[in-house]
Amino acid sequence: MNLPLVSRLLGIISWLIGLTMAFSLPAAWPQFGGHAEFEARGFYGLVVSIVFCFAVGVVLRYIGRAAPDTLYRKEAMAVVGLSWVLATILGAVPYLLSSVVYTASDGEPVLMGIAEALFESQSGFSTTGATILTDIENEQWVPRCILFWRSSTHFLGGLGIIVLFVAILGQGSAGKALMRAEMPGPSKEGSHERMQNTAWVFAAIYCGLNLILIVVLRLEGMTWFEAICHGFGTMATGGFSTLNASLGGFESKAIEYTVVLFMMLAGTNFTLLYLSLLGKPGKLLGDPEWRTYAGIIVASTLLVMIVGIYVTTDFNQQGDLTSQEEWETAFRDGLFQVVATLTTTGFGTANFDLWNNFSRALLIVLMFVGGCAGSTGGGMKVIRHILFVKILGREIEHSFHPSVVRHIRLGGESIIDPDLPRNILVYFGLVALIFTVSCQVLVGIEPDSTWVEAGQPVENKLVDSASAIAATLHNIGPGLGIVGSTQNYAPFSAASKLLFTFLMMLGRLELFAVLVLVMPSFWRQR
């Protein structure tokens, strides 16, 4: 393992993060942040953080100054995994230096500690959007410029730290090796000339959609500050807001439907969006993954609406709505929550934790589905589920027709990659194992008193914990009960917060780039 080279590349990542941080400085002035006076605490905290990033970069590059240039597969995996570890640590520094305040479980305001800062930083970069901040509208507790940095981590995480790196620096075959480990979805083929191109297309579509969404949100009544933060949160499928009540706090139908549309776009394969822009929308509409994705949204929304209206009174809990208003609410809240969950954004407009158990269970299942490959949507990805079901069906048939070898067909084409079925099955196996072990560990290390102090029923500990693991592993954000849409992750112990931090990174990098880092054989010289 050529560790000096790894160090040198990490040095560049460090500078990129410092550079991104600089864009948050303007929000310290009242003109942009919309607050009363210049935020000295946030501003100087950011400045010192930026200097720190550049210093770290200099040291890392100095360590690797004499390293040969060739980047093999192992080094590439190490760079990707470690760059996210580094980003999480560097991204946490501003929270600590600006003395951000939240409320602990006893209701007293306290400064963010290291575990909290790492959690918030990773939640941003991994585009999870889970938070430990209890009052983000309080400018004395959370400076606007720090809130802007928090949303900036979404922007950077949605684009991809490595994608940015490759788009700017190219790196030839090294760039390809790097991007393979970070790009979402199961198959990442293509020549290395095309990889920088892919990175540029992805970045261009991403930035373009961000820009359009920000302007639209501004026109619909947000300030520039709010529009940028929510634009970043939407297009990265992150979910950080600037209001305690999340997106629902704006109480605007126009904003909600706009965000639904852009969440759906953010969960769509960007290559297909690019082809649509080139005048080939048929590629998008005929894509089996996108059709399934759209079908899941329609079917889930209908189920949530029908059960919520005919079986329970989820959308008319006060009992004061007319039938038409109830249908409208059901459509608006149901669609929003289904899309926010499936795309792994996790914005909230309605408290879905008050919905019936069927709809709550359905949302948990949707957490395990995720967006399309090649989008910013997290989770396991729709394409993996399509292939998973097809593979299992074929195996059942294989059990009574052993001689029949059928290739799996997708959208009229045979899939010939012989490793794909096994890779899909391994991915599902790892998710199941990580999910189960994490649930058991969380239930073990987090005392029952956390639920008591948070005013939540201890009886729900198992299902709340499972939902928290799913919501962090798949980069959603909110779950059920103690981590429900009106709650947050503040009550958990530091150990649990570090577990969540690890899971968020695992989920964002689709397991392997992080798992190899904890394998001793990965680090052994060979």
Add this chain to the structure above:
Amino acid sequence: MNLPLVSRLLGIISWLIGLTMAFSLPAAWPQFGGHAEFEARGFYGLVVSIVFCFAVGVVLRYIGRAAPDTLYRKEAMAVVGLSWVLATILGAVPYLLSSVVYTASDGEPVLMGIAEALFESQSGFSTTGATILTDIENEQWVPRCILFWRSSTHFLGGLGIIVLFVAILGQGSAGKALMRAEMPGPSKEGSHERMQNTAWVFAAIYCGLNLILIVVLRLEGMTWFEAICHGFGTMATGGFSTLNASLGGFESKAIEYTVVLFMMLAGTNFTLLYLSLLGKPGKLLGDPEWRTYAGIIVASTLLVMIVGIYVTTDFNQQGDLTSQEEWETAFRDGLFQVVATLTTTGFGTANFDLWNNFSRALLIVLMFVGGCAGSTGGGMKVIRHILFVKILGREIEHSFHPSVVRHIRLGGESIIDPDLPRNILVYFGLVALIFTVSCQVLVGIEPDSTWVEAGQPVENKLVDSASAIAATLHNIGPGLGIVGSTQNYAPFSAASKLLFTFLMMLGRLELFAVLVLVMPSFWRQR
């Protein structure tokens, strides 16, 4: 598909079931059942059921009278799957004809319906031990001879309907084809001469252990009737009892430790027990699966004891025990519940639903583990988990060392079957998919009012439902909350009971033999 041949073989199964039923007739007399007077209702119900079985057998054999003898793979799978469907239906007839009574959710006594009878029959054959009967000690509601039949279904299910068939009739290569589809565990190799031999060894060990256990339980204070029923329930890893309080109702340490020992034996590979009898105990003690199985029992028991004593007061809930008594209770109850759950027996001595959440979650995880391959223990089997973890570890290593092809090693030997890794991953994938879909369906079809009427918190619907699905799919019996160790499955709707019935059969036959029956392509002539 040679359906007439399938029909003829099913005819023999039908006779075998009728024959087994006849052994329950003596329990109708007070001398054996230990009740007040001759049970006419139960006796005549059984007699008519036996006649019915033989009549069905005659009809099925008549349909297949002219069929050619060759049994191909597809016919073998059809026979295995359908023979369990047939057994479930025939096994349900005595409950219906003897007018067995249970209490519905409104507390009123009602006659068992078709869904209830099918549930109880499948729960017996699949050695699950879940029940819808609410008062089995009431002889007016449940005749002793019907209770004996209920335990007999455990005996037959633990042995295996097909194993019995092959042991008696041989059938050459057909017997091998049949047994492959019914024997537990992932690999069932061996010549077809050896298959009848395997069936005989399995049956002999099984009957021998049953006999020893029954005599020991008799000596420890049970009546012959009780001893036989609990012997069947233990060695089949079933869990049906003759007392409402399950095995705990005897309040005897000797009985509990005896049953723990025999549950552990029932969950051990019978071939290894046979080799130990032949003077080679080293084969058992050196077997990687058995060592893991024993390790899981020790580790889980210690965890349950330590958390239950140091973190909570699970084993001293009244606060009246000395420290030594608390440790004794923890050991006795902890070990019993861990072994009862891991081996998928599901007997109860303590109400583990009152334990802390960590221990409850651990028991749910153990439900997914199961016993050893080649035992009567259900579930996914320890060996599959060992291979699963090894396969995933190898795949992670493969991601950074693509050129390294390593065979998976188990107990010093390389596994060379190239299909095994995929088969293991497919099995786990199917379990995950079936579990998730079943949970969602159950939460959807079972109304919240079921929990209200059963006096259980509706908030627990999700976790209770998940535990009920796991407890039936893996053939355990009790789960959490509404299906906890002091509860039963009576409150559920008929639709849910049929879902559970289907899951119990799926679990007992390790998925494939049942799943093929619902694939249209299986039935297409080819």
